[in-house]
Amino acid sequence: MKHLDLCGTWEVRNAKETATIPASVPGCIHTDLLASGKIEDPYYRDNEARLMWIGETDWVYRRTFHVPAELLSEARIYLHCDGLDTLSTITINDVKIGTTDNQFRVWEFDVKSALRAGENSIEVSFASTIPYIQAEQQKRYLNLTGLGPDPLHGQHRVDGSNRIRKSQCNYGWDWGPMCVTAGIWRPIQLVAFSAGRVTEMQITQDHSQKGAVKLQVRAAVETANSKPLRAKIAAMFEGNVVAETTVDVRNNSAEAALTIANPQLWWPNGLGAQPLYDITLDLLDGGTVVDGQKKAIGLRTLVLDRHPDQWGESFQFVVNGVPYFAKGANWIPADTFVTRITPEFYEYLVSSAAQANMNMLRVWGGGIYEDDLFYELCDRYGITIWQDLMFACSAYPGADREFIANVQAELADNVKRLRHHPCIAFWCGNNELEHIHQWFLSDEPKEGYMTWDEYKLMFDVDIPSVVLKHDPERTYWPSSSHSPVGDRKDPNNPACGDAHLWEVWHGRQPFEWYRTCEHRFNSEFGFQSFPEPRVINSYTLPEERNITSYIMEWHQRSGIGNDAIIQYMLSWFQLPTKFEMLIWLSQVLQGIGMKYAVEHWRRSMPRGMGTLYWQINDCWPAPSWASIDSLGNWKALHYMARDFFAPLLISAIEDWQHGTVEVHVTSDFLQELSGQVRWTLSDTDGNVLAQNTLDCSRFAPQANTKVCLLQFKDHLKEYGSRKLLVWLELLVHGEIASENLVTFTRPKHLDLRDPELTAQVREEAPGIFWMTISAKRPALWVWPELDGVQASYSDRFFHLVPGKPAEIRVQPAEPMTLTAFQQALRLYSLTDTYRQA
Known part of the structure; x- marks a missing residue:
């Protein structure tokens, strides 16, 4: 098969004007305008507010390209578009080729008759999505979040953004800007062939045989004539062929079984290695390779296990027969303008997750189905993926069969693209439609709402029918959060399913509230902080560096945000004396909150078997729930996460009233360990008041062990709560594996002196x-x-x-x-x- 790459330099213009500027493909209109100096940085100060016209404008992308005569001689020629954002009309040499209406789909058009040898032109005209979504809302209004009163921003989302298959957060969210993009956002090319091409390759695994894994490889082949074709299929490991066969292509398909002896299993981060096997398929016309595909896979089983237990019904992921505690965070697009995320930044973020001892990221349902590179990196670093489908916090027209057909084509494209990745743990239908169902779902027809019957048709029937057809090996989960047992309208049922716990942030409960929660899997919870001062300086003027300034509040997209941070800060810390110190202290505060939650849930295993905080990354410079800011700086939370997600964790439950400290060790290791717990009681001047080392014969594998109960009532009576610090150390083979600190009062009341660093x-x-x-x-x-x-x-x-x-x-x-x-x-x-x- 021949390819003619159409990426690179194009030109773009306002559809109502003739003047053009250079454009990059892949890319988007905002970055093209920014590169040409036509707009200011959308992230600086409140520039965003003056740039909404971009998303309200129609744009035309154009380029010329040379087609060699030998390409035209091929039997079939397609224009292959991996991603067009979003409402586009394509012409080649002034001949209309086709239209698109879904950012997430792969689009192909037969263009052989429109091409000519030599110079050709292509135009992709993008219509603004705003008139379209407004018209759809007029036909049938459907609710979405983020439209409440906000005196500063007006609203957090553009009304109607739920009516189009495009990144929902493009239209604003409570952590990101409103920048409605358009453009050719993924590669575009011509593909041509005369014999045949491979259009799909699926690999399933059978681990039932001891000491071997059987692979079933199925390929779909498009042929251009009746000439017989063959397929050579091979499995390679570290450059060596470990299994190989050749089969005939029959009825436009090829199928073969490969047996991998002595398989090297793939494991999540912290549980083992991540070996990858290359599965190659060469399509043969006689002895000539005319097309092929290669997929890197990991040999593993990875399933969601739900079974009745003493607390209700389990919710745990099981890899290679081993249940594991999911540790990680939620992932959003790493830039509002996703086409400028570099491979290096993708790797930096994924490797940062691994360094923080994470083994799972949840790709949230209001963004995008991520770039191939993202999943390849997660394969390599052992980060399993909870993959939301792209629906979030809105009602959708589930009874509209044309809309559903478009969605089903989108799902087929993306499930087939991603299913070979060992990192994919399971598919989740949507984000929070059940969690905040009062806003979207009703028992009877009601303006702005889906009925529950309509919702169930869409997320229990129409969507899983496609997902499970193309990936029968994985679990489908309809929504996050979701309670599969009992009342579906109780989405945070602690006895089953997954939970989104926002009582601390939105409900203003104290951090200690987390210790009352005994849910089975905590897939969202969080607390905000500011990015570090240097990042704030990048989008503010010096006189705006006060958290109540107009620009500081402009970048805060959670209505209660800055107010909530300060209220919690005053509960925990003394009021900072400088703006910069307030910013840094907000990060410490955020880390403390998440530490309270995660340590408790890890102590609760196996009752609870997962904790994914909201969120790991940012899409622009702003206060948010992220643990890594938009420029890649680790916040205090990310450093703390490396400790509270460590495979061995020492933690404690302090009782200020009775002066006790209950010490626990939590282990994610698959084998039993022994070690020592060393504790030291000091005063705030550093004088040691008491200490001891306890030999522990066993720390149970994949479990929490209560080690001891320390009594400090007499010391508290003598020194007072403000003067005492309890230092905990876990030693294995003489090395410190984990450390922690316990106090008997909030940090604001500790009698600390200058440490003279x-x-x-x-x-x-x-x-x-x-x-x-x-x-x-x-x-x-x-x-x-x-x-x-x-x-x-x-x-x-x-x-x-x-x-x-x-x-x-x-x-x-x-x-x-x-x-x-x-x-x-x-x-x-x-x-x-x-x-x-």
Whole structure:
């Protein structure tokens, strides 16, 4: 098969004008306008508010291309479009080729008759989606979230965005801007052939035979004539062929079985390795390869296990027969303009998830079916994927058969594209249609609502019929959250299913509330923080750096956001004395909240078997629930997540009233371990008041073990709650595997003194530095910072005690001398947030 790539430089114009600007394909109109200097950065200050006209405008993309005569000699020639955003009309040499109406679909058109040898032209005209969705809402109004009163923004979403198959958050969300894109957002090419081509390849696995895995490989073949074709199918591992066969193509399909002896199994991060096998299929015309496909797969079983147990019904993922606790976060598009996410940034974010000991990400249903590279990276790093289908927080026209047919074609395209990835754990129909069903679903016909019957037809019948047809090996789950047992209108039933727990943020419950929750799987919960000061500086003027300024509130898309952060902060900490310290402290606050939740749910295993906080990443610079900001900086939460998601975790339940500390060790390892628990009671000056080391004969595998109950009532009576700190260490083979800190009062009331932090710096290699940070007195949440310099840090927001320095590796984004590094270095801890200068 021959390919003619049509990506690269195009030109684009307003449909009502003749002047053009250069355009990039893949790309989108906003980035094209930005590159040409026609608009200011949409993320800077409130520029976004003046750029809505872009999404209200029709745009025409055009280019010329050369077609060699030999390409025209092929029997069939298709224009293959991996992604067009969204309402487009395509012409080649002024001949209308076709139209599109779904951002998520793959589109193909027979263009042989429209092409000519030599110079050709192609135009893709994109109509604004705004008139379309407004017209659809006039036909039948359907509710969506984010349209409530907001004196600053008016609304968080564009009304009617649920009426079109396009990224829902493109029209605004409570963590992102309104930037309604258009353009050729994925590759576009001509494909030509005369013998045949492979249009689909499916690989299923049978693990029932001990010591071997049987693969069934099925391929769909499009032929251009009656000439017989054959398919050579092989499995390769580390460059070596481990199984191979050749079969005839019959009735436009080829099917073969391959047996992999001594299979190397694929495991999620932390449970084992991630070996990948390449399955290749060469389509043969005689002895000539005319087309082919290659899929990288992992040999594993991965299922959702639901069975009755003492607490109700389980909800746990089982890989290779082993239940595992899902640890991770929710994923949103990593930029509002997704076509400018680089491969390097994708890998940075996925590797950051792995470094934080995560083994699962939930791809949220209001964004996009992610780029192939994202899933390839998750395969390599062992990050399993909870894959939402692209429906979120809205009613949809489930009774509209034309709409459903479009959706079913979208699902077929994406399920077939992604099903070979070992990382895909299961498919979920939507985000929160059942969780907040009061806004979208009604028992009887009602304006703005789907009926429950209409909803069930769409998400229990129409959608799973396609998903399970193309991927029968995985589970389909209709909604998140969802209660499969009992009343479906009780979506957070603690006895079954998954739960979205927002009582802490939206309900203003204290962090301690998380310890009352005994749900089976916690797929959403979160707390906000600000991005670090350097990021805020990128979108504000100096005089706007106050969290109640117009621009700071413009970038806050949760209506209660900044107010909630401050209220919780005053509950936990002293009021910061500087804007920058308030920003940093918001990150510590966020980390504490998530730590309360995750440690509790890990202690609750196997009753609860998963916790995915909202959210890992950002799409623009703003306060949000993310643990990594839009520029890739780890917030305090991400550093803390590396600790509270560690495969071995020491944690505690403190009882301030009775002066006790209940110590627990949680293990994700598959084998039993032994070790020691060392605890130290000190005062806030660092003086050791009591300590002990406990030998523990066993930490049960994949379980939580209560180790001991420590009694400090007498010490509290003598020293008071403000003066005491309990330091916990878990040692395995003499090495510290996990650490934690317990206090008997909120941090704002601790009697802390200046820890007098110091750092010894050495240059390991050009541009890479090591710091030895020491403290004369206990220092809580220590973070080094290079003033005004982008850098990565091996650790931050850790605790220090006298005599136990921390070794921190720092790599500035740009080369620095040792002298410049030392001059820029600042050391901060909790006391710096409220201490007067």
